[in-house]
Amino acid sequence: xxxxxxxxxxxxxxxxxxxxxxxxxxxxxxxxxxxxxxxxxxxxxxxxxxxxxxxxxxxxxxxxxxxxxxxxxxxxxxxxxxxxxxxxxxxxxxxxxxxxxxxxxxxxxxxxxxxxxxxxxxxxxxxxxxxxxxxxxxxxxxxxxxxxxxxxxxxxxxxxxxxxxxxxxxxxxxxxxxxxxxxxxxxxxxxxxxxxxxxxxxxxxxxxxxxxxxxxxxxxxxxxxxxxxxxxxxxxxxxxxxxxxxxxxxxxxxxxxxxxxxxxxxxxxxxxxxxxxxxxxxxxxxxxxxxxxxxxxxxxxxxxxxxxxxxxxxxxxxxxxxxxxxxxxxxxxxxxxxxxxxxxxxxxxxxxxxxxxxxxxxxxxxxxxxxxxxxxxxxxxxxxxxxxxxxxxxxxxxxxxxxxxxxxxxxxxxxxxxxxxxxxxxxxxxxxxxxxxxxxxxxxxxxxxxxxxxxxxxxxxxxxxxxxxxxxxxxxxxxxxxxxxxxxxxxxxxxxxxxxxxxxxxxxxxxxxxxxxxxxxxxxxxxxxxxxxxxxxxxxxxxxxxxxxxxxxxxxxxxxxxxxxxxxxxxxxxxxxxxxxxxxxxxxxxxxxxxxxxxxxxxxxxxxxxxxxxxxxxxxxxxxxxxxxxxxxxxxxxxxxxxxxxxxxxxxxxxxxxxxxxxxxxxxxxxxxxxxxxxxxxxxxxxxxxxxxxxxxxxxxxxxxxxxxxxxxxxxxxxxxxxxxxxxxxxxxxxxxxxxxxxxxxxxxxxxxxxxxxxxxxxxxxxxxxxxxxxxxxxxxxxxxxxxxxxxxxxxxxxxxxxxxxxxxxxxxxxxxxxxxxxxxxxxxxxxxxxxxxxxxxxxxxxxxxxxxxxxxxxxxxxxxxxxxxxxxxxxxxxxxxxxxxxxxxxxxxxxxxxxxxxxxxxxxxxxxxxxxxxxxxxxxxxxxxxxxxxxxx
Numbered sequence: 011x012x013x014x015x016x017x018x019x020x021x022x023x024x025x026x027x028x029x030x031x032x033x034x035x036x037x038x039x040x041x042x043x044x045x046x047x048x049x050x051x052x053x054x055x056x057x058x059x060x061x062x063x064x065x066x067x068x069x070x071x072x073x074x075x076x077x078x079x080x081x082x083x084x085x086x087x088x089x090x091x092x093x094x095x096x097x098x099x100x101x102x103x104x105x106x107x108x109x110x111x112x113x114x115x116x117x118x119x120x121x122x123x124x125x126x127x128x129x130x131x132x133x134x135x136x137x138x139x140x141x142x143x144x145x146x147x148x149x150x151x152x153x154x155x156x157x158x159x160x161x162x163x164x165x166x167x168x169x170x171x172x173x174x175x176x177x178x179x180x181x182x183x184x185x186x187x188x189x190x191x192x193x194x195x196x197x198x199x200x201x202x203x204x205x206x207x208x209x210x211x212x213x214x215x216x217x218x219x220x221x222x223x224x225x226x227x228x229x230x231x232x233x234x235x236x237x238x239x240x241x242x243x244x245x246x247x248x249x250x251x252x253x254x255x256x257x258x259x260x261x262x263x264x265x266x267x268x269x270x271x272x273x274x275x276x277x278x279x280x281x282x283x284x285x286x287x288x289x290x291x292x293x294x295x296x297x298x299x300x301x302x303x304x305x306x307x308x309x310x311x312x313x314x315x316x317x318x319x320x321x322x323x324x325x326x327x328x329x330x331x332x333x334x335x336x337x338x339x340x341x342x343x344x345x346x347x348x349x350x351x352x353x354x355x356x357x358x359x360x361x362x363x364x365x366x367x368x369x370x371x372x373x374x375x376x377x378x379x380x381x382x383x384x385x386x387x388x389x390x391x392x393x394x395x396x397x398x399x400x401x402x403x404x405x406x407x408x409x410x411x412x413x414x415x416x417x418x419x420x421x422x423x424x425x426x427x428x429x430x431x432x433x434x435x436x437x438x439x440x441x442x443x444x445x446x447x448x449x450x451x452x453x454x455x456x457x458x459x460x461x462x463x464x465x466x467x468x469x470x471x472x473x474x475x476x477x478x479x480x481x482x483x484x485x486x487x488x489x490x491x492x493x494x495x496x497x498x499x500x501x502x503x504x505x506x507x508x509x510x511x512x513x514x515x516x517x518x519x520x521x522x523x524x525x526x527x528x529x530x531x532x533x534x535x536x537x538x539x540x541x542x543x544x545x546x547x548x549x550x551x552x553x554x555x556x557x558x559x560x561x562x563x564x565x566x567x568x569x570x571x572x573x574x575x576x577x578x579x580x581x582x583x584x585x586x587x588x589x590x591x592x593x594x595x596x597x598x599x600x601x602x603x604x605x606x607x608x609x610x611x612x613x614x615x616x617x618x619x620x621x622x623x624x625x626x627x628x629x630x631x632x633x634x635x636x637x638x639x640x641x642x643x644x645x646x647x648x649x650x651x652x653x654x655x656x657x658x659x660x661x662x663x664x665x666x667x668x669x670x671x672x673x674x675x676x677x678x679x680x681x682x683x684x685x686x687x688x689x690x691x692x693x694x695x696x697x698x699x700x701x702x703x704x705x706x707x708x709x710x711x712x713x714x715x716x717x718x719x720x721x722x723x724x725x726x727x728x729x730x731x732x733x734x735x736x737x738x739x740x741x742x743x744x745x746x747x748x749x750x751x752x753x754x755x756x757x758x759x760x761x762x763x764x765x766x767x768x769x770x771x772x773x774x775x776x777x778x779x780x781x782x783x784x785x786x787x788x789x790x791x792x793x794x795x796x797x798x799x800x801x802x803x804x805x806x807x808x809x810x811x812x813x814x815x816x817x818x819x820x821x822x823x824x825x826x827x828x829x830x831x832x833x834x835x836x837x838x839x840x841x842x843x844x845x846x847x848x849x850x851x852x853x854x855x856x857x858x859x860x861x862x863x864x865x866x867x868x869x870x871x872x873x874x875x876x877x878x879x880x881x882x883x884x885x886x887x888x889x890x891x892x893x894x895x896x897x898x899x900x901x902x903x904x905x906x907x908x909x910x911x912x913x914x915x916x917x918x919x920x921x922x923x924x925x926x927x928x929x930x931x932x933x934x935x936x937x938x939x940x941x942x943x944x945x946x947x948x
Contacts, residue, residue: 054132062091629804645671655795658845703752
């Protein structure tokens with residue numbers, strides 16, 4: 011509903027329009043009368059033929075634009091010609107408006123009955139046009155002003171009880187115009203119950219007294235919020251005195267009212283209270299005014315890192331004070347700022363703030379308390395469980411109370427400092443060993459200093475002089491010391507006048523003591539004497555002078571002795587120089603040996619470090635060393651690693667070793683088994699889900715990618731991942747961004763990817779079961795875990811380690827493994843690799859009855875040769891050749907060579923070895939000593 015001008019404004023405008031109409035009618039009559047004398051008419055007049063030819067134009071028409079510039083006998087411009095012909099044919103009067111030379115003219119085209127021409131009369135309506143434009147602009151400005159001032163207009167028709175509100179009124183009352191009954195009773199129902207009777211009474215009295223009324227009242231809004239409104243109303247009456255209509259304005263004055271209440275609180279309620287009582291009263295007032303649930307008024311430490319509360323108010327009562335660290339809280343954002351506000355979602359913005367999480371905070375606003383020097387000394391923090399509805403009001407209120415609270419906090423700190431200072435100086439005054447006595451000047455009748463009165467004296471004064479302070483306090487110097495020389499009195503006066511300190515020494519014959527004294531003037535009209543007993547120092551100085559004289563005599567005698575001793579010393583120095591040269595040579599040899607030992611220590615530490623680094627890895631074969639070398643090189647980087655290999659080869663342990671050597675080792679390795687997850691849950695497990703993302707998703711779940719932010723994510727069995735998930739995984743790996751299931755917001759995560767698979771991914775790509783682009787993204791740094799059959803030299807180490815583990819687990823006393831058992835284990839191809847070896851050893855440990863491990867009986871060991879281990883002919887041939895070559899020490903020719911044992915020609919055996927890619931491993935003993943790694947898997 012648009013804003014309307016007031017009734018008075020409408021009346022005034024109607025009067026202006028009526029005057030303008032009368033004036034126009036008069037002008038039209040005047041034009042008609044002046045048409046007989048066209049040249050003298052002040053308004054433009056023309057006569058046009060039926061075919062658009064100008065017959066004549068008066069003097070007022072001649073200066074105007076195209077229409078008026080036409081000379082008698084000439085034709086009109088096309089547009090005006092067409093309009094003239096239409097008027098002539100229709101015999102109807104028509105009107106038009108034109109602008110010319112900055113003026114606006116209304117044109118009347120009047121056909122003449124029975125004539126072959128028409129008359130055109132012009133009227134200058136410039137001022138009327140300006141008035142209409144001004145009226146429209148005024149209406150727009152009025153509407154904008156009402157919106158800014160939060161002021162609206164209402165009108166109540168008393169004949170039918172219909173209430174009409176402007177748009178601003180609906181906004182103030184927060185009511186939907188389509189749901190409002192538009193009656194006086196409906197208006198009363200919106201008022202606060204405690205104010206409803208007063209408002210109705212004020213309006214009724216204004217009707218009875220025929221007077222205007224003004225009132226302020228409250229609205230009770232949703233959530234318990236209070237609004238203050240200012241209303242003014244005027245009622246109009248008919249000639250019989252009957253009320254016909256009430257018109258009024260309403261303005262939202264909540265902010266002004268709250269500020270006034272705050273000022274009243276600070277001046278009337280808060281002012282008498284000081285210290286803790288003031289802060290408690292202030293916290294209670296803020297909780298009731300805003301309204302909010304928790305109020306914290308705190309004093310900050312010097313470093314502004316910790317806050318100690320002075321008042322805590324929540325849920326209608328005061329709570330115990332607490333201390334809290336500002337880091338990761340909204341209070342840290344307030345420090346150094348006048349005001350800081352988080353109207354909603356404050357718990358999500360500061361997830362590490364335990365207090366906010368416990369109270370389930372939704373909104374927060376805080377203000378800084380400043381000292382007079384502009385230093386941050388405290389905070390006011392206001393927390394609510396609901397969003398903050400009126401931010402502007404809350405900020406204004408907090409700015410106001412923060413000024414008073416800052417002064418109170420600074421005064422409280424100043425009082426504390428003053429008490430501490432008084433206590434410190436009192437203790438100093440009473441416990442210093444120097445005597446202290448304070449005087450004040452006594453003036454004579456002429457205003458000149460005449461004497462000095464004792465004001466106070468400390469206990470040390472009595473101890474040093476033997477005079478009790480109560481005997482001299484209040485007396486003058488002349489009364490206590492009548493024989494004091496005028497010299498001392500003059501010096502007292504000079505110090506008191508110039509306020510420059512003077513140091514002097516004096517001997518008291520009566521006390522037989524030496525004193526050193528400072529005369530100082532702490533303030534105008536006073537001076538003090540601080541003195542100490544230096545008798546011992548004086549006596550010591552005299553004794554020292556005497557001893558110094560005796561020492562000079564002794565020095566002369568000793569000088570001669572020293573000259574003799576000096577020559578002897580020079581000889582000894584030469585001897586020491588020779589010895590030093592010999593020692594330097596020995597030291598050089600020692601340093602050389604030290605460097606050698608340090609180099610050996612570095613080597614040994616490196617060996618220990620490597621062993622600790624691969625604590626779960628056993629083996630010394632070249633193939634496993636090569637894998638671990640690759641892991642060690644790639645670990646410090648952030649690139650993606652693809653770990654390949656048969657089942658049971660320890661791919662997971664390689665992934666763990668890469669993570670433990672990386673800069674991300676401070677956070678746990680996150681492992682996801684892609685094969686173990688149901689296809690319909692993979693996406694929510696990897697990327698998380700929002701509450702309600704699908705049926706059964708009754709809470710939000712954080713995905714593994716988000717958990718692994720800043721760490722390493724190991725994707726086990728990556729080849730089992732469904733195709734529809736591979737595209738989303740590719741995007742998450744490539745850009746570090748993903749979305750939770752059921753959410754459109756993008757989450758960033760810094761995650762390193764290690765993928766594991768026992769499948770041939772290249773073959774999977776060719777068969778269309780794995781995305782080629784994802785394979786290239788994962789295959790940045792491939793590492794292949796060697797099968798156990800290619801590192802049979804590690805089998806004894808692995809078997810020994812497994813025996814030790816399971817012997818402890820099952821309480822067996824097994825000290826060794828028989829050679830036959832080792833040979834049997836090495837001769838087997840181990841399709842299940844290390845995992846299968848571990849299972850066989852565990853079963854053998856369980857069945858072993860002695861101290862030497864032997865394989866179980868054939869019936870128990872059948873899994874070694876069961877049908878599940880059937881291999882291809884090529885695998886059996888390769889295994890047989892490898893076992894034979896290992897047995898002969900890789901000797902092919904000769905009687906005892908591998909070719910003779912296998913019954914093959916040596917060249918045939920070499921061809922088979924080339925076809926099966928069988929190569930002799932080159933053992934490098936120096937490498938073994940440098941690395942000393944255990945490279946197989948438990």
